[in-house]
Amino acid sequence: MEIVCNVSGREVMTLGLVLDILGVLGLFRYGLPSDAYLEERYVGGDDEKENLLKAKSRIALVLIIVGFALQIAGNYWPTG
Numbered sequence: 001m002e003i004v005c006n007v008s009g010r011e012v013m014t015l016g017l018v019l020d021i022l023g024v025l026g027l028f029r030y031g032l033p034s035d036a037y038l039e040e041r042y043v044g045g046d047d048e049k050e051n052l053l054k055a056k057s058r059i060a061l062v063l064i065i066v067g068f069a070l071q072i073a074g075n076y077w078p079t080g
Contacts, residue, residue: 009077016070019063026060033057 033054 009074013071013074016067019067023060023063030057
């Protein structure tokens with residue numbers, strides 16, 4: 001069974017790079033999801049706001065990891 005895919009390795013690597021950039025921008029905006037950093041940033045803050053910030057920063061980390069994986073996969077992507 002052959003899987004037909006019209007996506008080139010260059011496009012996969014480009015998508016990975018875009019996800020990396022979005023993830024880095026998210027980390028600059030929301031910070032790392034470490035508890036110590038969040039406690040310093042929001043002393044006596046709202047728990048709901050802190051949980052939202054943690055979720056956004058974790059999403060940014062996932063974007064970076066997935067983007068990096070796509071860049072690696074793009075290097076080994078079969079050419080048509």
